[in-house]
Amino acid sequence: MMKEKTNDLRINGMGTASGGRYDRVDINGVSGVNGDLECQDFNANGKVKINGAIRSGTVYVEGLSTVKGNVQAQRINIHGKMEIEGDVTFQEIRVDGKTRVSGRASGEEADIRGNFHVEGDCDAEVFSLQGGFTVGGLLNAGKIEIHIHDGCQAKEIGGEHIRVRKIAHGPKFWGALLPFGHYLTTDSVEGDDIHLEYTKARVVRGNNVTIGPGCEIDLVEYRGQYRLDQGAKVGESRQL
Amino acid sequence: MDQDIISKKDLLELTGISYGQLYRWKRKNLIPEEWFIRKSTFTGQETFFPREQILARIDKIKNMKEDLSLDEIADMFSPEAAAVSLGREDLLKRNIVSKVSLDLLTDQLGIGEVVPFDSILFGYIVEKLLQDGSISLEEGRLLLQTLADHYPKVQGKGGELIFVRKLGIATCLLHAGTGEVYVENGARIAARVNLASCIEELKPKLM
Structure with missing residues (x-):
């Protein structure tokens, strides 16, 4: 079998290059690429702007990268900040820092420490996050695991196992004293097993529902078990 | 019009599926995006589905999921051409x-x-x-x-x-x-x- 020979793209320092098909793309410094990139490995260090889409086996970003189009990759690792002005599709995404997606995000596994902003829908089999996020549409995942450290917001949340927690930093009473702690704010949470803390929602519906401390929920509908923490406010709860 | 749609709650009750299953099938594109119809009700925004279509679809998924994986079922429903x-x-x-x-x-x-x-x-x-x-x-x-x-x-x-x-x-x-x-x-x-x-x-x- 003939293997098509592709070249590597390497930029060090300042410069621009054109898109195309490469084996490995290494960009260090302040630089840009004009056009779509298709490659096996994409590595960016520094301030990098891609005026096009990226399709790659792996994407590794340190520093600040901006992509004008869609990003599609098996594995995405972001240390720093990445802005994607299209959709992002992945098998695995790991963010340490901040990522902003103007379109939708979908894939298998998302592991985020820091901030994650998606303007459209976000879906994954596993979505775990420590930090803050906004999802403009529906956050839909098989397993949702959120540790609130910053503002969290989604239009709607749906999935199988949904667990939202808040771990207090430092002495516990500071959390209780501060009037504006961080919350997860959403219209509705629907799932099979739901465990919420510090969540403000209009409605929560599920099989087994636990409403923990700090929650403010207008309506809870459940089929199986229901547990309510003393520190939560629930307007109305019904068993279906 | 109102007879032709079914609310999410009624749908789950009628078919016996859970919220988790519904969201999973949505993720896997077994249920098309257009079928999720949002409507304002007196309790706020709720989701409705075209009754006949969604009931038929859920029936099919239930029957097929014994033999096929969800991805395979999704291929069956997708308007993309089959590779045959x-x-x-x-x-x-x-x-x-x-x-x-x-x-x-x-x-x-x-x-x-x-x-x-x-x-x-x-x-x-x-x-x-x-x-x-x-x-x-x-x-x-x-x-x-x-x-x-x-x-x-x-x-x-x-x-x-x-x-x-x-x-x-x-x-x-x-x-x-x-x-x-x-x-x-x-x-x-x-x-x-x-x-x-x-x-x-x-x-x-x-x-």
């Missing part, structure tokens, strides 16, 4: 097209021994319309030509084939959406075929 082609003999044997439509297909599109998925689909649509008597053989040619010329543009997006007749003269159009179509009073819509549902019907027959 069949021999002419096979098409006849499996009753996908009759001899008449196959000849028409050969005549009009010049297909060879092995028929690719798109052509099978065209043949299947013609066969359907010829069978129920809504078009004539000659009109079948027109239809095939329209599909052959324009189908690539609507491919993967669903779309509808509409057959209009006025004073015995027929014309055929391919509509890239599924919205309503209004025709002048003298004309009549002789046939209307939803491509996505045709593909959905056809795929299991090819497996």
Whole structure:
């Protein structure tokens, strides 16, 4: 079998290059690429702007990268900040820092420490996050695991196992004293097993529902078990 | 209108599936995005579904999920072409097209021994319309030509084939959406075929 020979793209320092098909793309410094990139490995260090889409086996970003189009990759690792002005599709995404997606995000596994902003829908089999996020549409995942450290917001949340927690930093009473702690704010949470803390929602519906401390929920509908923490406010709860 | 839709809550109660399952099927594209209809109610925004379609779909998924993975089921429902082609003999044997439509297909599109998925689909649509008597053989040619010329543009997006007749003269159009179509009073819509549902019907027959 003939293997098509592709070249590597390497930029060090300042410069621009054109898109195309490469084996490995290494960009260090302040630089840009004009056009779509298709490659096996994409590595960016520094301030990098891609005026096009990226399709790659792996994407590794340190520093600040901006992509004008869609990003599609098996594995995405972001240390720093990445802005994607299209959709992002992945098998695995790991963010340490901040990522902003103007379109939708979908894939298998998302592991985020820091901030994650998606303007459209976000879906994954596993979505775990420590930090803050906004999802403009529906956050839909098989397993949702959120540790609130910053503002969290989604239009709607749906999935199988949904667990939202808040771990207090430092002495516990500071959390209780501060009037504006961080919350997860959403219209509705629907799932099979739901465990919420510090969540403000209009409605929560599920099989087994636990409403923990700090929650403010207008309506809870459940089929199986229901547990309510003393520190939560629930307007109305019904068993279906 | 209100009878034609079902609320999410009623749907889950009626079918016995859980929220988790519904969201999982949505993620896997087993239930199309357009079926999630948002409406304001006195308790806030709620989601509704087109009743007949969603009930039929959930029934099918429940039946198929014993034997197929969710991804395989998603392929069945997707309006994307299946990666299959069949021999002419096979098409006849499996009753996908009759001899008449196959000849028409050969005549009009010049297909060879092995028929690719798109052509099978065209043949299947013609066969359907010829069978129920809504078009004539000659009109079948027109239809095939329209599909052959324009189908690539609507491919993967669903779309509808509409057959209009006025004073015995027929014309055929391919509509890239599924919205309503209004025709002048003298004309009549002789046939209307939803491509996505045709593909959905056809795929299991090819497996």
